[in-house]
Structures are given as structure tokens and as C-alpha cells.
Amino acid sequence: MAGVVANKLLMVRKLVETAPDAALRSLELALSGPAGGQGALASVRRLVEDETAARYIRNSVLAPIVPLCDARDSEQTSFPPRVLSLLWEALKIDSPRKIEEAAARCNPWDLEQGPPEVFNELCEIAARGVRAQTAPGFVALGQICDIDELAACLELSAIVRAALPKLSEWISKMSEERASSARLAYNDACEIRDDAGPLLFEILAAHLPDDFRILRVISAVMERPTDKFWASSEVGVFGERVLTDIEKNIDFIRTFDADRGEAEGRKAALAAQRVAAQITEFEQSVDLNKDGPWGRRIGKYKQGVAQTVESRMNAAEKELLAALPLRPISILGGKNGKGIPALTAEPDERLVSRVTAVLAFVADVRSCAAQSGYGASRAKVLEKLNTRLDQYIEDILYVVRTGEGGDRALAQRYLDLAAGLIAYSRDEKTAEIVRRRAAAAVAQAA
Incomplete structure (x- = not known):
């Protein structure tokens, strides 16, 4: 088959450039075989490989804000996925030489020595461009997101980038030395702007597999405060968010539809596991008072999740008899x-689906x-x-x-x-x- 004609190749290029990262990885995997290197598919594979390489550089430079551009809860700091591509295009126009330097330094042996300084320089340039709103590339961002919030996140990039290698240690086993390191990062953020502390926690939480683990970092910075003090502070929103999620998950366990089968039962069990982990995190991170604003709710949720799970498990014998x-x-x-x-x-089939859902729940x-x-x-x-x-x-x-x-x-x-x-x-x-x-x-x- 002849090569793809120019106009069609342009269409394919547009599709590749706008594809989500997950879709791009799937496409790269699909074209990795021998067939992907032949005929028209060879041109498509080159486009995919070039886009993958370009995104690797872009995501390395903009790493502190990349997870903020994924789907997140409406109450969390987030930006549309297009923000990354628009920022990158604007930077390529504004600072092409620094982009070239970043691309040259974006290799395993350079990254082993820590992120090159040019990465932070580009984020600073992006922050200034977003705030100034003079260059066309940066102006486009103002139409799809809160530019003040985006600029604030970019201004914290150097602090976030330095903290990310330590983050897994902070949430695995917090020591006094690690707590001091977390407090230092927090103080550095507050020197940039007084209200930057909560935003720093927001960005770091986005980099965690379980964002509620950020409670441990906040606790270290605040030296394990009482629930009354934490709830009334500027970072009280993080605790409230976890409590809301606990309540939502308990409600899901109570109401999940067994007719949907095994997947739904496993999803409900994951909700129960998440509730258990969140309650444990709360108890370890906060000095809870049984009559405090959060202590009362945690006590209520511990009792509520136990009753709800037991109720769903007790229905298993009835479902088994029906099937x-x-x-x-x-x-x-x-x-x-x-x-x-x-x-x-x-x-x-319906009864089988129901009992399978409940038994999968009990198992998990x-x-x-x-x-x-x-x-x-x-x-x-x-x-x-x-x-x-x-x-x-x-x-x-x-x-x-x-x-x-x-x-x-x-x-x-x-x-x-x-x-x-x-x-x-x-x-x-x-x-x-x-x-x-x-x-x-x-x-x-x-």
C-alpha cells in the first residue's frame, strides 16, 4: 500500500497529538509489532514514537503539575489535560533554546543526578507568562483554566520537584528528620506566598496513589495537632475531604447493586478497604478527641462501616439459596x-450474578x-x-x-x-x- 497521503497524515498527526497519554501508550504498543513497521502504518508509528518522545520531555519538565491535569474530584485543584500541551507550545515559542537544552538533558544519566536546573527555569518562565497574559500561547490558557491558580502551582514547581523523591519516605515511615524536611518544604512554599502551604499539599497529594496519605505529611508539619485545631485551620479541607469520601464509600457499600455481578462486589470491597485505610490514617495523623469535631465522626463511621459490611455479608446465605x-x-x-x-x-443468570457479587465482596x-x-x-x-x-x-x-x-x-x-x-x-x-x-x-x- 502506498504511503498515506499528506492530508490524511496531517489528520492522523492531529489525532496523535491530542490523544490522552493512556491512549498513546496503547497505540504505541499496538504498532510495536512487525506489521506496524510496514506500509502506511510505518508513517503512523513514526508519528506515535515522535509524540511519545516529545511527551516524555514535556512531562519531565512539567512533572510537578502533570497529575493535576488528570481527572480529579471537583473540589481538588485540577486543570484540563490541554493545559500541558498549550503550556509546552507556548514555551517552545517563548524559550526555544531552553526547550532544546531540556530535551538534551532529559536522559537517564542526567536525570540520575537529579533534575536539571533548566526544568525549573522553564516552569518559572511559564509562571511569568501565564501571569503576564501577553504572549498568545499563554493567553489561550486563560480561556480554559484559572490562570492565577495555574501560575501559583508553577511557582511552586522547584519546591515540589525537590520534595517528590522524598514523598514515598514521608508517607511510609515518618521520622523526625523526615518531618523536618517536610516542614522546610512547607516554609519554603510560604516564603513564595503566604497562602502557598495548602496548595503545596494539594500538589503533593496529586502525586500519591492514595491522595488521603497526604494527612501524614500535614500531620508532620503541624506536629500531630488535635482535631479541633486542624479542623479550624487553613488545611482543614484535607481532613473534611477524607471524611466525605469515607461517608460516600460507606453509602456505596450499603447500596451497591448485586445484579451488576462480580465487578460490582469487588468494587464495594475496595470501598471497604479504602474506608479502613482512611480511618487508620486519621487515627495515626490526628490527635482525635471522642467529642471533637472529627473524633465524633470517625467513631460514627467506624460503627457504621462495620454494621453496613455485616449487613451485606449476612445476605450472602439468602443469595446462595436463591442461586x-x-x-x-x-x-x-x-x-x-x-x-x-x-x-x-x-x-x-441474574441470581448467579447476584450471589457472585456478594461472595466476591465477602472474599475481598x-x-x-x-x-x-x-x-x-x-x-x-x-x-x-x-x-x-x-x-x-x-x-x-x-x-x-x-x-x-x-x-x-x-x-x-x-x-x-x-x-x-x-x-x-x-x-x-x-x-x-x-x-x-x-x-x-x-x-x-x-
Whole structure:
């Protein structure tokens, strides 16, 4: 196939330049094979490779504000993704030689010695350009974001860049030496402008996988203040934001729709894990008073999440019975009769989806159950579930082997379903044993 015509290649270039970073990485991976180097695709691959290299340089120079240009909660400091490309284009026009120097210094052996000073110089130039609003490239930014906030973030770039290599240490195990380092960064920020401290924390939080961990850094700077003092301070918003997120996650656990299946159950379990981590972070970072503004709420949330998770776990047995229905051994058994598998219809996909969601939830809250106060409840729920599943599997294996008590083919489908469910309540090894026993039963029946 002939090369892509110029106008089409221009269109492709525009698409590549405006693609999100994640999409660009996917495109680069898709074109990395032998086919990507042939014909028309070769031109596209060169465009993708050039754009990837250019973004690496851009993101290295503008690293302090890059995560602020991702999707974030509306209450957090953030900018549209286009800000990065517009800033970079404006800098290329304003300071082309410094851009060339940054590109030349943006290599592993230079970066090992720490970020080149030209990176900070370019951020300072960008801050001045954004504030001045005279160059056309910088003027365009005023149409899509708060230029004062963007300029303030850029002015803190040197402090943020110096703090980033230390950030993982600050949140892993804060020592007095590390706390002093964090306080120094905070004081340096406040020398630039009096209200820069909270903005520094905002930027650093954006660089954390779990942004609520910034509480640990703030606590070190404030020397673990009481909740009353912290809540009334200029950084009280960080605590309020975490408390709001805790409440939102508890509400999600309470209301998640089991009809959506396993993914939704796992999402709810992640919410429970996040709540546990956030409460622990609060207790370690803040001197909580049980009657204080945050102490009261944390106490309420600890009780609320335990009750909510226990309520969802307690529904698991009912969901299991609905998906793997039983029929009484005799009419005298009534509701309390142990019952045997009711093999009268195909497994109901909706009911299977529901029980899978709940069992996935029960399985995945294991990591936070003990610390959150519902470890014993979870153990009791699993004991009941496994007792029921064990008996069900034995009963239905009998049907598969003998054909007595129901349709053998239908029994095999329910047996496979039960094996899948016991993987959640126990483990995959147990499920595999059930599957091997099922295969042996089928072979015996044949």
C-alpha cells in the first residue's frame, strides 16, 4: 500500500497529538509489532514514537503539575489535560533554546543526578507568562483554566520537584528528620506566598496513589495537632475531604447493586478497604478527641462501616439459596428441612450474578475485616456458606453419578456453578478439587 497521503497524515498527526497519554501508550504498543513497521502504518508509528518522545520531555519538565491535569474530584485543584500541551507550545515559542537544552538533558544519566536546573527555569518562565497574559500561547490558557491558580502551582514547581523523591519516605515511615524536611518544604512554599502551604499539599497529594496519605505529611508539619485545631485551620479541607469520601464509600457499600455481578462486589470491597485505610490514617495523623469535631465522626463511621459490611455479608446465605435452590426432602421438613438440590430449571443468570457479587465482596474484605471490627462476623458467614456448599456439592455429585434425583446434565451445570462459588468462599484450589470430582463422577456414570 502506498504511503498515506499528506492530508490524511496531517489528520492522523492531529489525532496523535491530542490523544490522552493512556491512549498513546496503547497505540504505541499496538504498532510495536512487525506489521506496524510496514506500509502506511510505518508513517503512523513514526508519528506515535515522535509524540511519545516529545511527551516524555514535556512531562519531565512539567512533572510537578502533570497529575493535576488528570481527572480529579471537583473540589481538588485540577486543570484540563490541554493545559500541558498549550503550556509546552507556548514555551517552545517563548524559550526555544531552553526547550532544546531540556530535551538534551532529559536522559537517564542526567536525570540520575537529579533534575536539571533548566526544568525549573522553564516552569518559572511559564509562571511569568501565564501571569503576564501577553504572549498568545499563554493567553489561550486563560480561556480554559484559572490562570492565577495555574501560575501559583508553577511557582511552586522547584519546591515540589525537590520534595517528590522524598514523598514515598514521608508517607511510609515518618521520622523526625523526615518531618523536618517536610516542614522546610512547607516554609519554603510560604516564603513564595503566604497562602502557598495548602496548595503545596494539594500538589503533593496529586502525586500519591492514595491522595488521603497526604494527612501524614500535614500531620508532620503541624506536629500531630488535635482535631479541633486542624479542623479550624487553613488545611482543614484535607481532613473534611477524607471524611466525605469515607461517608460516600460507606453509602456505596450499603447500596451497591448485586445484579451488576462480580465487578460490582469487588468494587464495594475496595470501598471497604479504602474506608479502613482512611480511618487508620486519621487515627495515626490526628490527635482525635471522642467529642471533637472529627473524633465524633470517625467513631460514627467506624460503627457504621462495620454494621453496613455485616449487613451485606449476612445476605450472602439468602443469595446462595436463591442461586442454588433446594427442595424439601419431605413435606414435613418445611422451611427448616435441609433439602436437596432442586433440579427443575437452568441456573438463573441474574441470581448467579447476584450471589457472585456478594461472595466476591465477602472474599475481598478479608484484608480489612479484622482491623475494621467485622472479622468474627465474616468468619461465621463463611462457615455457614461453606457448610451449605459442601452439602450441596455432595448431594449433586450423587445425582451426577447415579442419575437419581434429577436430570444428570442439569446437575452437572449446577455442580460447575457450585465449584465456581466455592472458589470465593474458600479458594481456587478447593474449586479445582470439586471440578476433578465432577469429572470423575461423569466418567463413572458413562
